[in-house]
Amino acid sequence: AQKITQTQPGMFVQEKEAVTLDCTYDTSDPSYGLFWYKQPSSGEMIFLIYQGSYDQQNATEGRYSLNFQKARKSANLVISASQLGDSAMYFCAMRGLKTGTYKYIFGTGTRLKVLA
Amino acid sequence: DGGITQSPKYLFRKEGQNVTLSCEQNLNHDAMYWYRQDPGQGLRLIYYSQIVNDFQKGDIAEGYSVSREKKESFPLTVTSAQKNPTAFYLCASRQGTGANVLTFGAGSRLTVL
Numbered sequence: 001a002q003k004i005t006q007t008q009p010g011m012f013v014q015e016k017e018a019v020t021l022d023c024t025y026d027t028s029d030p031s032y033g034l035f036w037y038k039q040p041s042s043g044e045m046i047f048l049i050y051q052g053s054y055d056q057q058n059a060t061e062g063r064y065s066l067n068f069q070k071a072r073k074s075a076n077l078v079i080s081a082s083q084l085g086d087s088a089m090y091f092c093a094m095r096g097l098k099t100g101t102y103k104y105i106f107g108t109g110t111r112l113k114v115l116a
Numbered sequence: 117d118g119g120i121t122q123s124p125k126y127l128f129r130k131e132g133q134n135v136t137l138s139c140e141q142n143l144n145h146d147a148m149y150w151y152r153q154d155p156g157q158g159l160r161l162i163y164y165s166q167i168v169n170d171f172q173k174g175d176i177a178e179g180y181s182v183s184r185e186k187k188e189s190f191p192l193t194v195t196s197a198q199k200n201p202t203a204f205y206l207c208a209s210r211q212g213t214g215a216n217v218l219t220f221g222a223g224s225r226l227t228v229l
Contacts, residue, residue, distance in 0.1 A: 009156075043223040045159075045218075047219070105161070107158050
């Protein structure tokens with residue numbers, strides 16, 4: 001069975017500092033994708049970054065980077081130079097591919113608060 | 117601009133009533149999904165549809181029904197059989213190429229009175 005685990009219910013970070021949000025996963029699929037989404041208080045899920053299981057390099061998108069350690073089954077999100085607008089819930093998700101069916105599972109999320 | 121429109125944003129229902137949440141997309145995506153989110157929990161999959169006129173149950177389908185008569189539309193009905201329907205409901209569609217990213221609507225918050 002597939003599973004995503006986010007062990008940090010809440011995190012605080014000072015403005016302009018970097019923060020790492022943890023995500024571990026479990027899957028038996030040989031091919032999978034890992035995603036991070038941001039959910040502001042408005043509720044909409046905003047896609048941040050993607051890492052494919054066969055990608056050799058860690059993904060980066062602006063201030064977001066994904067620290068992918070396949071052997072440890074971890075896909076941590078690193079946000080550099082935190083901004084007040086980064087305060088939100090963050091969800092790690094995984095897409096499996098089995099018999100042509102794409103299913104996505106999500107972790108329970110980490111609530112990030114950026115302090116001025 | 118392309119996107120997903122969910123309506124209504126807020127909905128109140130009396131116990132015993134069925135309600136239908138609308139989800140429309142103009143992204144030309146084949147696959148669509150419905151998720152439920154409860155406070156302090158992640159998203160749980162209710163139903164998903166890979167193509168028109170076909171859909172599959174997710175992990176928590178009991179008490180819900182869907183239809184997929186058009187590519188653009190994937191409405192969700194919350195029936196009276198759903199024991200605890202108060203929740204935030206998110207609709208998504210899947211990009212069919214590359215990373216297959218899910219794009220989400222703004223959500224619908226259902227409260228049972």
